[in-house]
Amino acid sequence: HPCIKWTGGGCRRIAVLVFHAEAILMNDSYLRLIGERYHLSYKIVQTDSRLVRSILTAHGFREVHANSTEYNLMWTGSHLKSYLLRSLTDIQKVNHFPRSYELTRKDKLYKNVRRMQLAHGFKTYHILPQTFILPTEYQDFCNTYSKDRGPWIVKPVASSRGRGVYLINNPNQIVLEDNILVSRYISNPLLIDDFKFDVRLYVLVTSYDPLVIYLYEEGLARFATVRYDQASKNIKNQFMHLTNYSVNKKSRDYVSCDDPEVEDYGNKWSMSAMLRYLKQKGRDTAVLMANVEDLIIKTVLSAELTIATACKTYLSHRGNCFELYGFDVLIDDALKPWLLEVNLSPSLACDAPLDLKIKASMLSDMFTLVGFVCQDPGQQSSQAIYHSSESFRRSPYQKLQRTCPLSASDAEIKTLMPSGREKATGRQGSSVLSLSREQVKVLRRVREENERRGGFIRIFPTPFTWDLYGSFLEHKTSMNYMLATHLFQDRAGLHGRQDVRLEAVDSHAPFYERKLVSLELRKRQQCLGKVRAAQTRSSATSKPTKLSLKSDAEGEEEEEVSADEELDRTVGSLSGTQVKSKSKLSDLVKTTCKETLQNKLDKKTGDGGEQFLQKRDTESQFNLLQVLQKHGNLSKVQARRAFSAYLQHVQLRLMKEASVQIRNPAWAAKEDEQM
Template identity: 35%
Template sequence: MLLGAEDDREERPALVPSLFPLNPPTLYFSTASEKVELLPAEQRRLLKWKMSTVTPNVVKHTIARSHFRVTKKSHDWLGCWGHHMKSPGFKALGEHQKLNHFPGTFQIGRKDRLWRNLSKMQVRFGKQEFSFFPRTFVLPQDIKLLRKAWEDGGSRQKWIIKPPASARGIGIQVIHKWSQMPRKRPLLVQKYLHKPYLISGNKIYIFTDGLVRFASCKYSSSMKTLSNKFMHLTNYSVNKKNSEYQSNSDDKACQGHKWALKALWQYLGSKGINTTLIWEKIKDIVIKTIIASEPYVNSLLKMHVRTPYSCHELFGFDIMLDEKLKPWILEVNISPSLHSNTALDVSIKGQMIRDLLNLAGFRIPQREHAVAPCSSASSSTSSLCGGNRERTKPDLSADEKVKRAFYLAQRYVDQEFLSTVLDILTPEDVRVLAESEDEMNRKGEFERVFPSASSSRYLRFFECPRYLTILLDQWEQRYWNNRTKGISLLRTLCQKGVHLGTSDPAHIVRNCGNKLHCLNK
């Protein structure tokens, strides 16, 4: 920016107030078209970010606009975008710190673990519900099963082989002869989807972060082309080396080898294709895949993380459409590429990271010196005063534990019974529901797919019922088409301090026999 030049960017408050009384605000993150107001010095000095060698530039630029300073200290930072680490390492996270990973997500991030977990779900619930992944074998364990499938498939079949923990297309090959199969290293072997949906003869993969990538050579099913990675892979790191690769900087243009997702939907819509149906199928895949890893993540989260506040994660789902427009999952990236090489990348990924960090909900630590006086002239600082009574970690009362145990102990339940979970809300119920509504208010261009108005059908896929899953699902059933009513109820309860455990105990429940009753004074 030139010295003396006027900055005409829109200024945004540094803090996003909660929808509810006596709940803390969260820090605001912006795109390059906005600027964020400065907090007073006593709050601003707490804005420290731990840098990592893998922190992408788009994240660095986003946190800088919110006036974070980089630190190398291990104890006084608020946020970090770094490597995935072994689960015990999460114990070092303070209650005020956020990392961009959950423990255990390698259960879907590693290709071999992903297919093992999805295969288990297919065995339990059938191919009608879990038929969205190619037939897969993990070597060396499945070598005999693969050999039989290979022999049964005939001589014209194609298979794709992948290292179980690689990225950016490294080590991937398409083969059609048994003699081409590597023998001395772990591998994932998948049936090759040889009839993809084509646009101008190219294969497409759809990312839910808003980018569509094309292979840079027109597709051919000929066996002679199997060694051509520019034809069979869409990774940018691979295709950028092709002299035929065409970049694209226009998020509305259907040109080049990378499009915006909305450009793809527009293109398909112009062909009379129901893009809403495709998107619903993709969301179904995402939900079921996350549920497949949930038992492992949930267990490790309880074991190694002080509070769920400390974790959030961005997943990159590789989705391919076949000739019938059926989506197939190919892999899940727990550290998806955020490199921004074009204006299209910057536009889409910049907005996504802005919305992601706002959705994650970073708070200023609850310390005496972190809270400014309520008389401060700053519109953002004054809202800090609503957060100094926040409970950062759930501390369930005996009555709350009784309520949870009651709903989790029921073996045969229906929607009518489950809906009673909302009849009497405990302090922790109110806190969780208020936090959920605040998240919805900060979601930006993200779409919440679970819980949602239609998420009840997924509850049976969980290994065991989760109380908060039931609570949030039932809240959506009751208030999805009238959020104002639900928010009004929560505001009333928060104003009374119910979520802080400081209100009249009439909001707590006791178990008497097989019924739940309100505790009266």
Template identity: 70%
Template structure:
């Protein structure tokens, strides 16, 4: 029985065929079709519908948002009839945190997601898996060194391969502090940083470099349950790519972060949500359609992307699962939404760039709203009605772990 549904006995006894039809957001499951499962609709992000809103009001559902400001999450929940509370309450249905995690019913004190989302910890965990299970089996990130502790190892490697190399702070986001170098002397080591081999043969579309933001939902680490959303966003650089080193300092050419490129005078936005292949932000499905028309094996590509996601999560599984055992009294009480950034090279090999905790839900363009509202609505439908999600239409696909 989904935990957000109160008075299950009373509700199941009073539910009739007419009543079921009255509540748009309720699907009925179980052998006798008497178990209510809450469904969420993306349209609620932009408009209020009385039929949708009545469901949350009927069951007196509540939510609380802490340490973050997400108009999208607040809009979807409020327009489904949830009421926002500003205090702790045992009747809380949903808690959304922008610093630690996103929780169902209870706040988790320490989920250790930084083992996956902090760049140095992610690399070290993947490196450990390479040593344990074979380098080829976990060759999902470029060669990387953590400085200053591995500075000498980097210099030895640099003597054999001049680069270029890309520098990233270990705990930054939105492209801040990232730059390219062609010599170790150009590296500032005022803080802990990652230096990674720069992928200088990215797959290009119309001569522009791009990466892909994919949404990954983990509902359990024991056992591991991973869902990959079938839609994502491709973010394009604003200057055509040049493989030579003469433009190594041009961030608008080499970095694909939206936060960086939106500042470019060449940035092109699209105001039509139905046009998904125009400007500097495309949908993932539009990219796949383009690549398929170019004769690329997109089925193989997405299989490799899913494999990359699973292996990244597994690399941090032990540490996070241990923390869950210590701090989470009930396994089904929390979930985590990650933003995976993936770069595809000219050989159609995907590379993991980073994993983001609390991926941006800002909707600066109609395409953002179209993708993110559907993703969040489907996510809430999945996690609230997890016990019978096989009856719910969703674009979240559970990934198989072999």
């Protein structure tokens, strides 16, 4: 099934759900089958994301009440209370880490980065413009302003979407309030066609101990609506100096694009289109994106200690939380990226087709990477209740026996831990034997996450980023070192080699510059894939019959090739007329299968087809059950005919199932489905 990815290996394999972005354009019961079969569910709390709801619903999830405890995913717009975090089961996930506001509140972010600057040097951690927190540091700001009278920008510490942001060129223009942040204004931004822009990047953290960071290959470049002019008379023009979409969409000069395939037009571009444009102008985009990765890693590292400690305190399972951050980065004319802010819940609104293509693809890849185990949350919770009630009847010193089925994490342990025979013979490598149960679980999870990463790129840890930033880790645990040691066993001797570092810089550049496949094209590919899969199942059942009819292997291969070519032509004609045609895919499958089988039969029987069939019917009249009851042996011909009859029966059953499960996906007509 296209929505299943098996993990674990060994005798116990676990099904993890795979998400497809194009599902939101399709009303396909086949893609919903797995989610509905396992009764997967979600709840949305203190936020309203239509896109998240559409993707989950398209994959068979059902929404439950905000007070329900039976869910696989809780998508929330705020942080959870500690008692809710402790109550999470091992299959439940939440989209926020505890205390992640250490990154997303502007004052907390500044303090964390400032602490790292003091520890590792200002030049090493120069990722933020010079910043002061008012009113506490008001006098320091005035002293700095007296030496440099350039423009400054004022921001509330806990706001978003450009609210309360304004520029000043004199401290007297500041309205002193509690917790205001004032930063040096970057007056030399990189311009495209004389317009200022910033970049929204999507950063996914799946664990803080060990620290694992992913960056999505695509983002959004958001442009101002008035040409940039640094003259002081324009300092109050927000449409010139602010690049927030929420601000510029109110401008009469805002230009939107209705074609998702055109990514370099209007006031919102894709990040890849921006990089391709800069590359055409001769700018080194590979170094630019390497510096962006450096900025992201250092930013997350600044809060790693606090958040990792909170996770250890409040979470019962390591895999309960994940976090999608929205990094806003400004690039100056020297191609140096500057961090503007980190958003706790980046906007998932789809006001343009380009938004839908990028954000739907990103969310689908994120849900796949995070890994939702195909397990009914109701069963898990009922077993947990029984589990806890049993513990009261036992002695507190008696170990509780496992009464519930293995979770995905437990199954991973069972497959990785060596058996007694393997220990005795030394079949398992010493590296695995030296790991604890928890370390084996973490190692397996990180490896399988990376296999499901889709459009996400793991930027930490890698062999090179571990060498560069491993010493910056403040949460000193063995997990980070274990992960780097076992993931990059051949990294010895790479540290400090300039040629290897340059190669690492260029390795991710093609991913950031490539164009995303549109949802419409993915939808067509999904439909064609189902047709071909049904044809393959049907044709596979007819191969043993062909063996009994003709012994010439070369002629048989030629006929199979011609049948495949005929199928490709049929599928090609379907893709060109699938919108106009109203016939179901199941009808196409049945018709094509019948025609293919009949044509092959005609070719093999020739003019004497009737005589051949009559002869075959006469020879095949034997009682199979009677022969087997008498413990008799079937001849090769009888065994072949019996097996052929069985396969024909299977073929008819598969064709019947195909007519029920495979349907022609209809276009979503409602606006909320199209987002």
